[in-house]
Amino acid sequence: MKRKLAAVAVLSATTLLTGVIQVGTTAQATPTPSVQAQAAQHRAGLIALANGQAGPLAKALGLGGQETLVAKDAVVDADGTRHLRFERTYAGLPVLGGDLVVHQGADGAVKAVDKAVAARIAVPSLTPKVPADQAAAQASGAVSSTVGVVADKDESPVTEVHRTGAAQLVVWAADGEPRLAYRTTVEGVRADGTPSSLLLVTDAATGQVLSSHEQVQTASGTGTGVFVGTVPLTTTTATGGYSLKDASRGGQSTSDLKNRTSGSGTLFTDTDNAWGDGTAANRQSAAVDAQFGAAATWDYYKNAFGRNGIKNNGVGATSRVHYGRNYVNAFWSDSCFCMTYGDGANNLNPLTALDVAGHEMTHGVTSATAGLNYSGESGGLNEATSDIFGTMVEWSADLPADPPDYLIGEEIDINGDGTPLRYLDKPSKDGGSADAWSSSVGGLDVHYSSGVGNHFFYLLAEGSGAKVINGVGYNSPTSNGSTVTGIGRDKAAAIWYRALTVYFTSTTNYKAARTGTLSAAADLYGAGGAEYNAVAAAWSGVNVN
Template sequence: MKRKLAAVAVLSATALLTGVVQGVAAQADPAPHARGAQQRADLIAQANGQAAKVAHALALGGQEQLVAKDVVVDADGTRHLRYERTFAGLPVLGGDLVVHQKADGTTTAVDKAVGATLALPGLAPKIPADQAAAQATGAVQSTVGIAADEDEAPLTAVHRTGKAELVVWASDGAPRLAYRTTVEGERADGTPSSQLLVTDAATGQVLSTHEQVQTASGTGKGVFVGTVPLNTTLSSGTYSLKDDTRGNQSTVNMKNRTSGSGTLYSKTTNTWGDGTVSNGESAAVDAQYGAAATWDFYKNTFGRNGIKNNGVGATSRVHYGSNYVNAFWSDTCFCMSYGDGASNTHPLTEIDVAGHEMTHGVTSATAGLNYSGESGGLNEATSDILGTMVEFYANLPTNPPNYWIGELINLNGNGTPLRYMDKPSKDGRSADSWSSGVGSLDVHYSSGVANHFFYLLSEGSGAKSINGFSYNSPTSNGSTVTGIGRDKAAQVWYRALTVYFTSTTNYAGARTGTLKAAADLYGAGSAEYNAVAAAWSAVNVN
């Protein structure tokens, strides 16, 4: 049950309040937006200093006190003093009011949330606090599977209930003793839920429930992702690229610096970027959406709750450095950084780059594959493999998913991808299959063995067209490999990464680990298990 309360204008106290808060009105503030935090704190302190006089002028009872919550000062000096109320030390829900004054301190009006007089027969609840908390939990649990609003996903689980706090409920005009309890859970779309319930302290009846998690739905147009929805945060009329449905992951502007925490993208409208490189927000849209797609891919595909599986979102840093032609993940800052490329006009914010780099964080949190030798190649391949899966998961019309890496950022300057999973050697450096010297290659090129394995396991060998892209994948032993589909292949790789791979796993160990994973998932001797073995043999890992 949700209640919308109309403000009650109280003008009868105007004459009584004239001049009461002259001390607050004495300092004019013609520039409210430039007012600093200390100045605001001073204004609130001054309003609190006059709270007793305001309460007396309003003829509030002896057990009632006012506490200043906010002070808004207009350009012409008009002031609006917002107070909350307590009764015998208990918060009064519906007890808030706003005193409006001219610059000279003359009160023009007082708005109360509720005009009712507070009078309670006693302050002893009939229901103990622990019982009230249990009742609140039960009330929320009864709504599991039901959406409270059309734009709100159904609640799926209740995780935690806070302590029931005694309050005075006055919002409906019939003041009574009540409890206020917060019950936390999760909705079907992954959005956290934090419901604030008020229950009657005598009967247990639910008087009010309010969902405290608010997600703004914005729109952005990125350089690579096109026009996409963005979850943003709205606070005091300002939107920011901060997603509280995905661990508060956010996007900041490094302004071509390489140190510092950057500046969170924030503004008063909720439309971001225009798709052009010249608009710095466009790259931020790519990054914010890429982080969201990566989060969703891992959660919905593997049940993984964030990069570290702890529900904490990462920070994406765009416009990192000057003419920086790279992108990287850092465990130290738990952040993803994107350079703007040559002449600061070619941002590296393509979605498979986002998925690739953030997957390094997943690898660090799981197998911790050493970044050298064959294990380093497997580390890089894991990012290529699962970054590609992020691209397929997002399935953007402006960036059709494929088995090529970084095909849109044009780092080579000739429109070719950085790497090819179907035939890695097409880049002129990567290995199609294993040999005794593969571990001495740069990890971005020794990764070709595993990338080729994954393509063969997913799609099979030979010439074919997939999603509008043409491939022709060979095998080192001349065999014909039949794929099991990318979704099953990804499940095998992820399980091997998180269950069987260690920091020193090499290609022989990867073969063993993925076979174990296939046996776990599909059974030893299954078609999937045999396909894993065949795909490894096709890249000379036996």
């Protein structure tokens, strides 16, 4: 869709990052802000620019008088092309499924728009039939009594509900006719000890559960105590020694939960700045893995894409180790902006593998950008995104102790026989993941529907057929029998990242992902070129046409 808008003045990098304040006619020099502060200031300026255009854009896009756009993110290309990501409200209520991305030329003219849903937003009444307190109670009851309806099949059931938040009135537009609904968060604990924070959407007329979304996203597995070997760590001087806090990467830090399942834990400190001894018995060893994993993830996104932290705001995440007892899992949570690791079976096998760290923290990147819903095909794309960039973090770090590969969780030995959790070259080798798209893919657990995206990425990066890469043998077939020639992992990752941050929305499915990655390839390498054609061929190789 193409619409024209009057050009809007662009805030230049000079305006956003200036170190001079004009007072009357005299310029007074101010201290130059840090690189991180400059980046945060620049991003804030872009968001302000997008919000300044929200009104004219809403009118140009034909939105109704009760609809308002609220800027969530903004990406500006080197040539001035802008990609403005907006959430939407209706009569002041958040519209779930109302997100969209507006693509503008440098002159402010709208070139195209990607919407999560095409439906016109309108509801017959803004008066709910179900009171808010009743809606909250119904949401809690749904979690307690019908877990299978509101949780992914791969998740263990919620056995304890700690708290149910207030029910917030929203407009549900992600599927079907837009309707008035409530959004409620129900927090609890799953049977395996994983904290749960279920976001439920219920019909404001009937109380029916319309959607659920687990905000604590996990990668299930059991490990044997994975360590990154001897690695450099950036620490902070503290009273009596040093703390495991990295001021050069947004203040990200690692704390010891001391086998509790709540709280922020205790920041690790040390007297000689030599951490851990490589054994699980030393509590610092898991902390070294976690701190290095966070740093490697930060560095990958920074060096590859210029991204300044998970939210691109210069703020580092917290890593928490020694969660619970015998907890064989790890998870990312947006609510605490933290990464958490269990100690595994017998508290001797911490799940601190590097690709696990990159995978889980990438869930935070996805949340801050496309916000892919964690169900159906969009949920598969969410998981695939984490597998793809978890893999890329591993390749970027290139550790002798953990040589990079296209296997997920190969170090944690989840199956007890040395086999990995997932395979990117032929996902079905794990016994459950899909190698190619079919009409039933959206009904799979998101960890299995991710296979389509994972296989696409491998084909795009390395191509089809049998080969040995970095000492590991792979054999990647295509669903249509074609031969795909890879373009290299760095180009493949750049295409996926641009699609994630510029074209994907909360409801993107595999068909839309093909369109988005083709647009990304055209942006980066030109339409009709080798990279663009490889994207098309790789998608066809997994039956997304």
